[in-house]
Amino acid sequence: MDLNAIETVMRPRVRAEIGPFAEGDGWLAGGTWLFSEPQPRLRRLIDLSTLGWAPLHADAAGLSISATCTVAALDAFEPPPAWVAGPLIGLCCRAFLASFKIWNVATVGGNLCMALPAGPMISLCAALDGVCVIWTPDGGERRLSIFDFVVGPQRNALRPGELLRAIELPLAALTRRTSFRRASLSPLGRSGVLLIGALAAGGGFILTVTASTRRPVRLDFVHPPDGQELADRLAAEIPASLYYDDIHGRSDWRRHMTFEFAEEIRGEFGGGRP
Structure with a gap:
C-alpha cells in the first residue's frame, strides 16, 4: 500500500544521524505491517536498514539478533552443536503465517514490536530468556526482559523516541x-x-x-x-x-x-x- 502522507524518508548511516524523534515519525525496518494499511499520522519514515547492523552475532555469551535481522536470515542460521535448543529457531520461524516473500523482508524486531499474541519471535525469545536492547533518545540504552517488553496485544514497552536495537539470547538458555x-x-x-x-x-x-x-x-x-x-x-x-x-x-x-x-x-x- 502506498503511504501518501509521507513527506520524507530519512536514511541514517550511524546513530548520530537519526536526530530527535518527532511527532509523525515512524521507524521503517521490514515494513510488512507498516505498508499493509493506511498510516495517516506518519509524515517521516526513518529507514533502519541503512544503519548496516549485522543480522546475527554468536559468541561465548550466546546469540545477539539485530532488530533488523530478517526471518529468512535467522532461519538460515546454523547454531553450534552444543546449543541443543538450536532447533527452536527454525521451529519458531516456521510458525509464521507468511510466504517466503514476507520471510525475506519481515524482521525479528518488527515481530516483537507488533506484540501480537501469535508473534513467533516473541515465543522464541520468551523460551530462551531473551533480553531486548533498547536505544533511548538521549543516546543511551536500557534492557528489558521480553516478558516486560511485550505488554499486551499490539502494546510494547517502548517509550516515545525509543528504538529496539537487538535481542540477546544467553548461552545458558541456548544449551537447554x-x-x-x-x-x-x-x-x-x-x-x-x-x-x-x-x-x-x-x-x-x-x-x-x-x-x-x-x-x-x-x-x-x-x-x-x-x-x-x-x-x-x-x-x-x-x-x-x-x-x-x-x-x-x-x-x-x-x-x-x-x-x-x-x-x-x-x-x-x-x-x-x-
Whole structure:
C-alpha cells in the first residue's frame, strides 16, 4: 500500500544521524505491517536498514539478533552443536503465517514490536530468556526482559523516541533441552497456542506460554512437576481474562489446548506422577 502522507524518508548511516524523534515519525525496518494499511499520522519514515547492523552475532555469551535481522536470515542460521535448543529457531520461524516473500523482508524486531499474541519471535525469545536492547533518545540504552517488553496485544514497552536495537539470547538458555508444541485452527493458520518447555541447569523446569495468552507467560519450577502441580500453577497464573479470543481461536479452546500441551511437555520430560 502506498503511504501518501509521507513527506520524507530519512536514511541514517550511524546513530548520530537519526536526530530527535518527532511527532509523525515512524521507524521503517521490514515494513510488512507498516505498508499493509493506511498510516495517516506518519509524515517521516526513518529507514533502519541503512544503519548496516549485522543480522546475527554468536559468541561465548550466546546469540545477539539485530532488530533488523530478517526471518529468512535467522532461519538460515546454523547454531553450534552444543546449543541443543538450536532447533527452536527454525521451529519458531516456521510458525509464521507468511510466504517466503514476507520471510525475506519481515524482521525479528518488527515481530516483537507488533506484540501480537501469535508473534513467533516473541515465543522464541520468551523460551530462551531473551533480553531486548533498547536505544533511548538521549543516546543511551536500557534492557528489558521480553516478558516486560511485550505488554499486551499490539502494546510494547517502548517509550516515545525509543528504538529496539537487538535481542540477546544467553548461552545458558541456548544449551537447554527443549520441547515445542503449537496448534492453529487450520494447517497453515496463525498460531492459536504455542508452548515451549525447557529443562534448566540443576533440574528445574521452565514452561513458556504464548499465542494462547494476551502476553507471554513463564512458569518456573524447581523440579519437573507432577500433573496436579502443573495444572494448579497454570490455573493460578493464567486467569481466564488473560487468554486471547479472536477469529483464530476462542479463549476456552486456547485454555484447553494450553493445559493439554503443558501436560504433554511435562510427560516428555519425565515429570512426576500424572
